Amino acid sequence: MKTVYVGLSGGVDSAVSAYLLKEQGYDVIGVYMKNWSKDIGGHTCPWQEDLSSARIVSAYLQIPLHIFDFEKEYFDHVAKYMIDTYKKGQTPNPDIMCNEKIKFDVFYNKCINQGADYIATGHYAKIVSGNLAIATDKSKDQTYFLYRIDPKVIDRVIFPLSDLDKKKVRSIAKKIELPNFDRPDSQGLCFVGNIPMRDFLSEFIKPQKGKIVDEHNKELSEHNGAFYYTIGQRHGLGIGGGKPYFVYQIDIDKNIVRVTNDENSSLLCKKEFTITDCKWWIEPKENTKYMVRVRYRSELKPAYINPSSNNECKVELENPERAIAPGQSAVFYDGDMVVGGGIIKL
Secondary structure: OOEEEEEOOOOHHHHHHHHHHHHOOOEEEEEEEEOOOOOEOOEOOOHHHHHHHHHHHHHHHOOOEEEEEOHHHHHHHHHHHHHHHHHOOOOOOHHHHHHHHHHHHHHHHHHHHOOOOEEEOOOOOEEEOOEEEOOOOOOOOOHHHHOOOOHHHHHHEEOOOOOOOHHHHHHHHHHOOOOOOOOOOOOOEOOOEOOOHHHHHHOOOOOOOEEEEOOOOOEEEEEOOHHHOOOOOOOOOOOOOOOOOEEEEEEOOOOEEEEEOOOOOOOOEEEEEEEEEEEEOOOOOOOOEEEEEOOOOOOOEEEEEEEOOOOOEEEEEEEEEEOOOEOEEEEEEEOOEEEEEEEEEO
16 A cells, blocks of 8 residues: 655645545545644634644544644745845745645655655646646646746655546535535635735835835835835835725835836736746747746736747747736746746846
């Protein structure tokens, strides 16, 4: 009998994953990853509630539950990366980094070293002939967050929900009377909870008043730190009346946020950009059209990849795209197959 260690978050997706694997005849071991426990700005970290749910689920499924404490690793590889990226005036993606550095590296290695034949998670993604591919439920597909994981580990990874949609997962959970069948999906910052990003950042970066100006350098409002903002942002600018404004540049050195109320402005829309620190599942070809996603839930858009140097690539879109934010990832697809991607650098 093959042994699979399942990351049990306390949510319904990982619980159903564990159930399905047990039904398939695996020896299933549940693991709760304790990655963050600090309360911030009056917001309570939900880790104890999540762990309680994971314990109840594991008892119901009659599988053991281990607790792996990765708080140091999570801070070093995810929280610190997030803080440092915001300090640069860029927009990080902690979910991507958590998958690359924690779930499919630190967690993966610990499980394998303890005797696991496989690890499994409740992600919506597919593995096709050793490659990462879009899940059957395209509306829940999470390959954007998984593109950076090491292809070398994929032969020992199982995504039990690859062919299911969310409605079916909920239906299975209810049918077998899982204790958490109706638990809401987790929201907010990966492992930290539903905490406003400003509250999180203010714990680590000292607020500093500055100006919000338009493209003509006219002052429109004030802010408490340029690092709080992201390209394309339209809410929380404190600019009243008339057409909405959008952030098109974050000047960290001068602590200035620059905005425009022309949503089709060339300041806001880009047709070309660079990606760096690239990770490829399939080596991209020049002069070949791929589909690219420049942020989670953005539409797939046609694009061309032109490798340059130092693990960087030039990306050319067929049509200009709004709010391309440095620090986010651009992830490329060939049909349903994940080609790979990199970190956006304008």
